[in-house]
Amino acid sequence: MKHSHSFHIPVMGTGFTIDTPFKVARFGISSVVSLVDDRLMEKVRKYYCDVIKEDFVPVLDQEEDARAKRITEYLNMLDRVTDAQFEVLKNSPFEEGSEINKYFDLLDEGHPLKKMYVEMISLKEGEGKKVLQEELRGQMVRGSIDVNILTKQQREMYKNGEKLPLENSDTFSALRGFVHSNLTSSIIFSAGLNPHLYSYVENFDEFYPDDNGEVRKKIILKVSDLRSAVIQGKIFAKKGLWPSEFRIESGLNCGGHAFPTQGLLLGPILEEFRKQKAEIKENLWDLCQKGLEKRNKNSFSNFPELRITVQGGIGASGEDEFLRKYYKLDGTGWGSPFLLVPEATSIDEDTLKKLAEADDQDIRLTQASPFGVPYYSLMNSKSNEVRLKKIKEGKPGSPCITKALTFSKEFSKEPLCVSSSQYQQKKIDQLKTQDLSEEEFSRQYEQVVEKECICHNLGGSILEKFHSEEVREPRPAAICPGPNLAFFSTTYSLREMVDHIYGRVNLFQLKKPRPHVFINELKLYVNYLKNSLSKAVLSPTKKEKSYFIEFKQNLLNGIDYYQKISNQFLKESKEAKGHFLEQLASLKKEIVSFEASYKGAFES
Numbered sequence: 001m002k003h004s005h006s007f008h009i010p011v012m013g014t015g016f017t018i019d020t021p022f023k024v025a026r027f028g029i030s031s032v033v034s035l036v037d038d039r040l041m042e043k044v045r046k047y048y049c050d051v052i053k054e055d056f057v058p059v060l061d062q063e064e065d066a067r068a069k070r071i072t073e074y075l076n077m078l079d080r081v082t083d084a085q086f087e088v089l090k091n092s093p094f095e096e097g098s099e100i101n102k103y104f105d106l107l108d109e110g111h112p113l114k115k116m117y118v119e120m121i122s123l124k125e126g127e128g129k130k131v132l133q134e135e136l137r138g139q140m141v142r143g144s145i146d147v148n149i150l151t152k153q154q155r156e157m158y159k160n161g162e163k164l165p166l167e168n169s170d171t172f173s174a175l176r177g178f179v180h181s182n183l184t185s186s187i188i189f190s191a192g193l194n195p196h197l198y199s200y201v202e203n204f205d206e207f208y209p210d211d212n213g214e215v216r217k218k219i220i221l222k223v224s225d226l227r228s229a230v231i232q233g234k235i236f237a238k239k240g241l242w243p244s245e246f247r248i249e250s251g252l253n254c255g256g257h258a259f260p261t262q263g264l265l266l267g268p269i270l271e272e273f274r275k276q277k278a279e280i281k282e283n284l285w286d287l288c289q290k291g292l293e294k295r296n297k298n299s300f301s302n303f304p305e306l307r308i309t310v311q312g313g314i315g316a317s318g319e320d321e322f323l324r325k326y327y328k329l330d331g332t333g334w335g336s337p338f339l340l341v342p343e344a345t346s347i348d349e350d351t352l353k354k355l356a357e358a359d360d361q362d363i364r365l366t367q368a369s370p371f372g373v374p375y376y377s378l379m380n381s382k383s384n385e386v387r388l389k390k391i392k393e394g395k396p397g398s399p400c401i402t403k404a405l406t407f408s409k410e411f412s413k414e415p416l417c418v419s420s421s422q423y424q425q426k427k428i429d430q431l432k433t434q435d436l437s438e439e440e441f442s443r444q445y446e447q448v449v450e451k452e453c454i455c456h457n458l459g460g461s462i463l464e465k466f467h468s469e470e471v472r473e474p475r476p477a478a479i480c481p482g483p484n485l486a487f488f489s490t491t492y493s494l495r496e497m498v499d500h501i502y503g504r505v506n507l508f509q510l511k512k513p514r515p516h517v518f519i520n521e522l523k524l525y526v527n528y529l530k531n532s533l534s535k536a537v538l539s540p541t542k543k544e545k546s547y548f549i550e551f552k553q554n555l556l557n558g559i560d561y562y563q564k565i566s567n568q569f570l571k572e573s574k575e576a577k578g579h580f581l582e583q584l585a586s587l588k589k590e591i592v593s594f595e596a597s598y599k600g601a602f603e604s
Contacts, residue, residue, distance in 0.1 A: 002141050003331065004028025006108060006324060007501055009344060010247075010311050010333040011148035011188070012255060013480055014455065015462040016345045018044055021145045024344050024494065025082040026089045027103050030144040031344075032188060033078070035174040036153060036404055038067045040459040041074035047466050052081060067170070071177025078145050079182045086142040094120070094133055103140065106495065108502045113139055146186045146220065147178050151194035152371065155406050158414050170404060171197050179204045179217060186244060190222035191257065191371075193232055202239050208292070213301025218244040224251050224261055226272040230280060237284040240291030242304045247333070248273065250312030252528060253521040255336050255482035258365060258374040260528055262547065263554030266312070266521050268561050270327040273308050277328070281306045311335060312521075313484045317503030319517045322569040334501060336485040343494035348464035351477050352491060354380055360486045365528075368452040370405040370419045375454070376480050383457040383478035390421075391449050396428070397421030398453035405455050419451035454478055483524065487514045516569075518562055519583050525555060526587055533598040540601050548601045552591060559588045 009024065011017055011032035018040065020031040042059065049056035054077075059069045089099040104117040113136060120132040149171055157168040166172060171194065178187050189197070201207055206217040219236060221243050223229040229246045236243050248269065251260040261269075273280075285303070292299055311333025314320055320332050338344045339355055347355065354362075355378065362379050369375035377384060390396055400406065400420035408423060409415050416423040427448045431441055460475030488507065492500075499505040508514055515523070529551055536544060562584055570577035595602045 002139075003030070004103075004107060004111070004113070004141055004143065005030070005331075005498075007320070007332050007334050008032070008144075008146075008309070009338050010249075010335045011190075012335055012339065012345065013458040013461075013478075015040055015044075015459040016339060016347060016479070018459075018462060019048070019346055020344055021078050021082050021143070022048065022085075025143040025145060026085040026099070027106055027494075028141055028143050029106075029344075029498075030146065032146045032148050033075075035071055035147050035149055035177065036170075036455060037402055037459050038070040038074075038174075038177070039402065040462075042070050043459075043463060043466075045070075045074045045077055048077065048081070065173065065176065067173040068177040068180065071174055072180045075145070075147070075178065075181035075183050082142060082145065086140075090137050090140055100137075102495070104136070106498045109504075144185045145183055146188060147174075147183075148188045148190055148222075149174050149178075149197075150191045151189050151197055152191045153404060154194065154197070155404065156415060161414070166196060167200075172200055175200065175204075179206050184216050186218040186220045188220040188222055188247060189232075191259070193228075193235070195235070198232075198235050198239075201236070201241060202295075207241050208295075209298040209300050211298060213298060215242065215244075215300075215304075218242075220245040220247050222247045222249055224249065224259055225264055225269050226276065229273075233280070233284050234287060237287035238291050240288055240293075240295050240297050242288050242300070242306075243284065244305060245307035245309060245330075246273070248308070248310045249333075250521050252365070252374075252524040253313030253483065253517070254311070255376055255485075256480040257369060257371060258376060260374065260525070261554075263525060263529065263551035263558070265518070265525065265555070265558035265561075266310070267518055267565070268558050270310060270323070270329070271561070274327045277306070277308060307331065309333060313482065313517045315484050315487055315514060315517065316508070317501055317506075318569070320501060321503070323517075326565075326568055334497075336482040337488055337492075337497060337500075339479070339481055339485060340488055340491050341494055341497050342491060344497070346462040346465055347479070348461045348477055350464075351378075351381065351461050351479055354378060355479070355481060355485060356488075356490050358481070358486055360483060363481055363483050363486055365524075367447070367450055368419075369454055370407070370417050370451055372418075376482055377452070378479045378481055381479050382476040383452060383460065386476040387449075387452050395421065396449040397424035397451075398456070400453075400456075402456040402459075417453075417455075418448075419453045424448050424451070452478060454480070484517075484520065515583060516580055519580065519587075522555070522558065522562075522584075522587055526590055529555070529591070530594065533594060533601055536598070536601055538600065545601060545603065548598075549604065552594065552602065555591050556588065559584050559591075 005028055009020055009031040011034050014034045014037040017031055018033055024031060046056050059066050059073060092098045092100045094100055107114040116136055120129060123129040154169045154171045157164040209215055219241060221232050223246050233243045250266050252258050307330040309331040310323055310329055314332055314334060323329055323332060339347060363376060364379055365374050366377045368377050397420050400417050406415040406417045408418050411426045431444055457475055457478035460477035463475055464477055500507045566577055566580055570580055
């Protein structure tokens, strides 16, 4: 597939990018929609049907495979409406203020179409100009509408107290919803490996080459390092399924759920991909061909593309350009900054104001997610305010409405969500019977009530924004920006943010100096290690010691790597390079000091 832009907008929460394609796809910008909350999709579909004067036929709970059908209906509407938008834009006149001019104005200066557009603009009216205009129209592409599945969202489903087959789980039904849609795009598998789900993909011909050797539904794997990419890539390739992209995401310098590596930093990870991309592609291709032959499937018309992209904490055009060129990447993802672009994402006014004013103390890595993995939260979000108010009133927990994260069977046959009021009250009652010290009870109590509703409340912001009584519902808005957002201080237009990405403007001119993306991530890992050490028992186990020793060594190896390549991305400024190396030296000194401060953790 051709790409108009070198960046994409990743999935953010359940609702922040749910209608992003309506806003940016016609300009050639690709984005990702979450498939977690089908009921939210139904609400948003109802809203947009009213806007475009299209009949809305709801998918009722009693219908067979209702979740999958809701997803299919929503994705079909996205495809239908954005296609119509794109056709209108493509056929609009080339004149000042028109959307077709905006399409080309947004392109990077080095894009071949941008050069052709600039040439066309310079020509006088006549046949030559008309020929170039038609050639430009013929090469325009709509942004891809990709979807994201949380592979771990495989809750067990029950009916009348009886457990239903695995095919009824959220992930399986979401996959069916995407497959049955009209979209020709990609599904992103994120949050780790799920063998059952990966095997289920085999059931759908849409992921295999058709009679023309083309694939309608492609697979993207969101990964944290090379090892994860190779393992998951091989699983699919052996089935004759081609992973079209490895989407590398920083383990800590990201929004939403964080999946920290054992101290492996982004630069060294990308270096491995840079060196081994050709070998990986060749190995996967051999496995995939054998898998296709074994299953009597069509072969590809051409050697399939294997894209390598990266996302997480990128915030400056120089960083973006260096990452793409030095590591030979096919693209980058810009997430959290687009939360401040109302033309691209859907955030209610109150939350938008809080995001624009947020600093690094307002955006914290917490244990608020029922998933049980670290999760970034805006600490003054409406959802967190409601959570604290309910704790103060002695009624902790949230009503469990969406039920997307019901995993705990500690108190019942049918699983509960650990952020639900039902679970938290039972857990607190249990703690009261355990004869704990006041200090230990308080510690465990805080661990229980820290859990926040995310599957339902992450959809609160977009519903608050919709001024339709039929669509709005009381959902206290939660939001999960990455720490990179703290360096942006106001709201921006789509043009301003794209211009910033491509280096045509600098949105940091009025901000305090922002460290390089590599430094920002390193700081996050140093703090993560420090917090992990402070929580470790006084006598760490052999396994814990091994973990800490390897974590520390990976950080030090990463610092050595950055020192060696600093000339590659800071060669234009001696001052910037000096500051970068000073920060590396300071962080290295802090890491080395851990050995004395937490001596027991590093003794082999």
